Amino acid sequence: MNLYLEQVKNLTNTEVNNKVNFGLAEQQVKGHYPQGKFVPFDAPSYGWRCDTITGHIEAFVWSHVEQIEPIEQDWDFALRHWTTQRYIAWLRQGHLPPPITVIQHVSGTLYSLNRRRWLAAREVGLAWLPTWFSPTNKGGTARWYRTYSV
Numbered sequence: 001m002n003l004y005l006e007q008v009k010n011l012t013n014t015e016v017n018n019k020v021n022f023g024l025a026e027q028q029v030k031g032h033y034p035q036g037k038f039v040p041f042d043a044p045s046y047g048w049r050c051d052t053i054t055g056h057i058e059a060f061v062w063s064h065v066e067q068i069e070p071i072e073q074d075w076d077f078a079l080r081h082w083t084t085q086r087y088i089a090w091l092r093q094g095h096l097p098p099p100i101t102v103i104q105h106v107s108g109t110l111y112s113l114n115r116r117r118w119l120a121a122r123e124v125g126l127a128w129l130p131t132w133f134s135p136t137n138k139g140g141t142a143r144w145y146r147t148y149s150v
Contacts, residue, residue: 005067008059009104009135016048016057016144049132050146057144058132063102063110065122065129070115078116079123087120099130106138 047060078084087097100114112118112131121129135143 005061005063005102005110005131005133008061008133011144013144016059017146054142055145055147056134056142057146058101058134059144060099061131061133062128063131063133065118065126068100068102068110068112068118068129068131070112070118072115075115075119079119081116084116084120084123087117088123091120091124091126096130099132102131102133104133104135106136106140 048057049060050057072078090097097117097120100112100117103111103113105111118129137143
């Protein structure tokens with residue numbers, strides 16, 4: 001099942017923690033705790049990942065390209081960059097680059113942390129991109145999180 005941004009963006013931390021099978025993720029973490037590694041885990045009909053250091057949770061969703069703004073604004077240099085050109089070539093061949101990370105500011109604005117993949121999608125006219133999505137709270141920190149006891 002494909003999950004779209006509109007289906008998850010208003011979930012509370014409690015709802016996310018109740019939906020996701022954290023038991024499996026915690027089993028994967030115990031005894032194996034590499035610094036900064038994401039431990040992927042799945043719940044029925046949802047794709048999620050959780051940073052085992054910070055506890056931040058992200059949902060794998062499809063997001064509309066035109067609703068996302070890159071954080072960095074130097075688009076001319078980024079568009080000419082060889083990795084952006086590679087992403088454009090992949091998209092024209094029918095392949096997707098890796099998902100981009102998107103955060104939703106408390107104002108509702110969606111920001112991309114991966115402008116080159118976003119620019120490539122925009123350049124070829126792609127409407128939807130796979131994204132790892134996470135909303136923030138009023139303090140600017142992740143709204144979805146999990147505390148690990150390892």
